[in-house]
Amino acid sequence: MNTIRPERRQGPSLVRGSLVPDSTHDQRLLDRRGPADWVHMDPWRVLRIQAEFVEGFGALAELPPAVTVFGSARTKPDSGEYDMGVRLGRGLAEAGYAVITGGGPGCMEAANKGALEAGGVSVGLGIELPHEQSMNPYVDLGVEFRYFFVRKTMFVKYSSGFITLPGGFGTLDELFEALTLVQTRKVTSFPVVLMGTRFWGPMVSWIKDTLLAEGKISPPDVELIRCTDDVEEAIRIIVEADRLRSETETVERESVEQTVADAQ
Template sequence: MTPEEREHHRKGPVTLRGAQRPDRTTDQRLLEESASGAWVHSDPWRVLRIQSEFVEGFGALSELGPAISIFGSARLGEGHPDYECARRIGAGIAERGYAVITGGGPGIMEAGNRGAQEAGGVSVGLGIELPHEQGLNPYVDLGVDFRYFFARKTMFVKYSSGFVVMPGGFGTFDELFEALCLMQTHKIDMFPVILVGRDYWQGLLDWVSSAVVDRGMISLADLDLVRVVDTAEEALAALGEAIRGDDEGPAAGEHRTSAEDEVVDAS
């Protein structure tokens, strides 16, 4: 095994290999229950580390400009139809003057970054510390590594003008439903959420529109928070319709939460 092939572990900006690789992630250590009172001494320092992640993320992305996030499975490689679709979407987003933000990993994330880079746009990857990870993909031009999922997810919401959600697993579902929850509860302003691949998403939508709506868990109007398309061209057209239209170009500024508006108003 060459030095380049050795398994590595990222902790924010730090890379660890060999015996230096920890057996637990930072999130696991933060959330575990401790039988002793040792957390009294360690958690205040964790707060500072968490604060630093927000500061680093805000600092890296504050001048990014308008951007669209692309989510999807890390398990699909080049040549897969979903990979190629995400690649075309990434290119189309860049050609319309938006940056492309992904989770920075392989699969759909790589495809979105690759499309943006090939089109001459800004390609952003927000990486995360995981027990088994492959680091940022080679098509990321601006990369930020995070220890904590919640800090990373804040960056996706804060700096995105829309989400394009390709087929994916639990991580993709997590990003999708968090965005829908924040919009439904008016914690953030509305922005387009485009689901790509009707054959993949239709079963979920059928369940939501029947069992969930019928039991009053959500209202029928909440289904309007998402739009389903089948092709890259349809996804780009839907984004263009939702964000001022292609002719007017990208909206200026970043996507800001209601809480941030309150801070600005109070000042």
């Protein structure tokens, strides 16, 4: 009788059985307990973090324009949310975008599946977790990360925007980090779209009725979020933002060229 052994991906490595450690690289990096040997260990961790950045940049540098799709890993394949994810992935691929997800099951799998079936580029950026979550079978290009912050950098750097399907804590973390980056203009012309008005409606209302009403955010911040049930509308939002960004970049380049010509 075959025994199913525990396994875990650690960056590019796969370990099984007794070699699976009790904690993840992120846990060990952030743990302040124990003796002071962390003073000597953390500088060496920087090299591993650097290597993850280099590997991620190298793997993703030649992607076509891409959109990151977030959503719950717990979404069932027979649900309406999964179907929406498949249609979204397909529509993005048909519009010429690579589809980037966290590489896991549920909504992530759905978006990767739609992209793959439409002949698009399907990307998964996985993460080492205490309970192994394997890369879904619809990923063309998969990259496994040890550290969340490295993975998050890749999501933002190689995306033209985020589309967020219903999800839990991880999805909310990714959503609000994206909104913070846009609000503080760390990234510009970067649309954030929420798919599922029934699911996201109460949160959007709280943002307006509490955060905005109590002065915790400004009126323009509310406009950073677009919420819809229409896959085609979500894709139009991304395409329009790309068009406006391209036009702005063209105007700025022509202005610089004219300034240089006038100076000569």
